[in-house]
Amino acid sequence: MDIGFMDCIANFHTNPSDKDNKEGIFQSHSHLSAEITLLVRGEGFYAAGEQNVEVLPGDLLLIPAGLKHSYVCIKAWEGYSLHIYDQNLPPYCQYLMSHAFSQRPGPILKASLTPGAAERALAAMHQIEEECRREEKTEYSYDLLRNALETLLLAYHTGTCDQAAEAPSEHPEEQMIQDALKEIHQNYHTSLKVSDLAANHYLSESIFRKKFTDRIGMSPKQYIISLRIDEAKRLLHTSRKPVEFIASEVGFSSSSRFHDLFVKHVGMTPMEWRRSGES
The missing domain is CATH 1.10.10.60 (Homeodomain-like)
Structure with a gap:
């Protein structure tokens, strides 16, 4: 689906107790597109360089394009990973993405969402998944995807504000x-x-x-x-x-x-x- 800023979206499931499943520990990799990942259930870690980030249900991650990273599932998990071309983002999404990386430490960014915010973020992921599955985009596809992406990025920024009051x-x-x-x-x-x-x-x-x-x-x-x-x-x-x-x-x-x-x-x-x- 050629919508300009959208690469792909995946609903992932991993169970580390499955001995034949090698996805529990993923080798270091990178993407040409930036990644937004929402963990719905389970536990694990994402790593990049010396950074090791614990992820729990309701955590929303932002990973920049080109960053070598890996992850490990330690408790059966499920979530969504969205890949976007951040250089092609609509204006407000573009600002929210660049501002996140300019303000926070570490190559991998994480916001722990409230239950309500996590529910809205999941609904946004569902909306994006539905639009991406359409064989042909409609005249509303661009606006729907833009609005859903804004919801995800605003959820991230709200989550970081909820975690701690920003210092002057x-x-x-x-x-x-x-x-x-x-x-x-x-x-x-x-x-x-x-x-x-x-x-x-x-x-x-x-x-x-x-x-x-x-x-x-x-x-x-x-x-x-x-x-x-x-x-x-x-x-x-x-x-x-x-x-x-x-x-x-x-x-x-x-x-x-x-x-x-x-x-x-x-x-x-x-x-x-x-x-x-x-x-």
Whole structure:
């Protein structure tokens, strides 16, 4: 199923008491895609380098692409492993994934979910599994998968907050940038203004723009436009929505401006880009 950011999903079952089952101890391996694993029942460990992480029911793991890791089941377990291409994620999922790895120690990240959060995460995994089993995706598949993935990533962040209150940031300027990035990724499709972002942090627009540009490498306005264009590219390849609708959905009030900026950033018109994904 070509949905852009989705690789595969697997419902795994392992019983270490089965002497013929060699999956109880898995050799070190890596994936081109990032992994999100939810343990539903059982116990075991995931390891990467010197890190050894105990996993219990309700634990949600994030494993970056390319990381060599292994796992061992010590009590019959069941769960879901979802593999995603994080470089192709929708904007808010992209932020949630990158923010998780930028804020937490260790290559393998773990959040212990409350029973309610674990239930919602499991429902999200079921939704993804159902969509991936469809022989042909529908016009709603992209949105359903995006929403389910957001649920999983929000469950992870909520779980880490529930585990311990976050210590005050030692770098308030970096926290300001992270807060601004979060707001942009959440609201890129609205009439978001740089002046409003600056005001939210009690800064003049010029000072905010300089701090953002120094840290990110492009201005806030350029970043917002780039995010909108990237999402438009994904929607053009994964849906049959009219170009004008997509322009509005990603935050452009003018179809002509969307067209001009798309050509400038991509080197082809939106319709040419759509056709390139059909070949």
